[in-house]
Amino acid sequence: MRIGILTFHAADNFGAVLQTYATQSYLEKAGHDVRVIDYRPESARKHYNRFGLRSGTAWVTAKKRLKFGSFRKKALHLSKNTHNDIASLAGSNQDLDAVIIGSDQVWNISSYRGYDRPFFEGISPEHNHRRISYAASVGSTVSFDPHEQEIREQLLKFDHLSVRDVVSREMVEKACGRIPTEVLDPVFLDDFEGVERPVPKLPEKYMAVYCLKRAEVFGQAVNAAKAKLQLPAISLGVLSPGADEGLIGIGPREWLYCIRNASYLVTNSFHGVCFCIKWKLPFFVVRMPGTDQQRLDDVLSRVGLSHRVIEGPDHVESAMDSPIDFTESEAKLAALRDQSTGFLAEALA
Known part of the structure; x- marks a missing residue:
């Protein structure tokens, strides 16, 4: 077709x-x-x-x-x-x-x-x-x-x-x-096979930061997270508060590489969360004051990861101390993936 x-x-x-x-x-x-x-x-x-x-x-x-x-x-x-x-x-x-x-x-x-x-x-x-x-x-x-x-x-x-x-x-x-x-x-x-492109001089271990909406509370959460992990915070694509370094001029291929190879991600992005779920990358989401994050809440709820949203820096340590059960989320994701591909198969039959 x-x-x-x-x-x-x-x-x-x-x-x-x-x-x-x-x-x-x-x-x-x-x-x-x-x-x-x-x-x-x-x-x-x-x-x-x-x-x-x-x-x-x-x-x-x-x-x-x-x-x-x-x-x-x-x-x-x-x-x-x-x-x-x-x-x-x-x-x-x-x-x-x-x-x-x-x-x-x-x-x-x-x-x-x-x-x-x-x-x-x-x-x-x-x-x-x-x-x-x-x-x-x-x-x-x-x-x-x-x-x-x-x-x-x-x-x-x-x-x-x-x-x-x-x-x-x-x-x-x-x-x-x-x-x-x-x-x-x-x-x-x-699976995005063959799409990624390595980024030179990237630290062997780092915490990735992807922030679409800037706010003081986000920077405070980033600072708390990098202090706990003792890793540099690398901002991807945009200038993020709290980051030690910003890879601002990267394209989609480099962004994928940086996400997949990170040790942790702090974000407020829908697609940032999607790739964490997809690749089983530890993460938390900072809820932004005065913004509607229902898209994030929805996808997290569907895979049983609603607890990965925090309200501010005071909740960073407890979130990072709570292990993420990707086994449960992957099982739910597999069922949702079957439903999604089934929809396309029927629509294009």
Whole structure:
């Protein structure tokens, strides 16, 4: 089957590009002809161009963008044409048998992207392709208003619906009456064999730090953790409070290597947690004040690791003294993986 993937592949975000790669890889191993539809809306371009323009960070941003661009070019099988709007998208990819929308926060209409119609319609509402959502998420969206009627109509046209978390499931059910299947993020479906790239001069043992939202409480937790482990704290991809060193200009390949080879991870990232669960890496999550971390809570709950979330530095020692039973989590993960691959098999039969 000829399948197009429509997702957030063009974001310079580790989780975004790696979940895209994982979906592509899994489908190709299942025997399908797969391409990533190179949809890059103007709203996304403007958003990412806001970052790294100051002289102090421009070179780091440029280095990082080059590595992300190289990964997309070499690892993702992009469509022949790049599309910046819905009109351009509708005029191409007419040979596809199915379009898979997701994973990631493709239904988060409260983000800077707003209501981005292709993530509900596919390449065109008139095109007769099979429309499937895989592990789609509403992110921080709490209501589909003022687009609820239009979104309802489009959700009803999906041949198969799946989401990544319980909040997304509840919102979709409320919007259209259909109950979508809850599935795993696609990073759990691929082994990423041959994708990693070693990082020179990385310490033999280190604690990795991956922080998406900066706060004083996060830095305090990092300081407490590295004091207990007596290991250097290496920040991955972004500047993290409490880290001894920052590998800021790394790309997806190096990020994977650093995560897999770490002794421990302190994070507040959904995909950071996913790779810890996947690779049985000891970790804890710092709950950030005033932020909604339901996506994290959901995936941890599903594999029995909710206790890995801490409220602040006072809880670091007890969290690190509590061993993680990855045997139990792996058993639950295996069942969830079977459910997820079963959904895709049925949707593409």
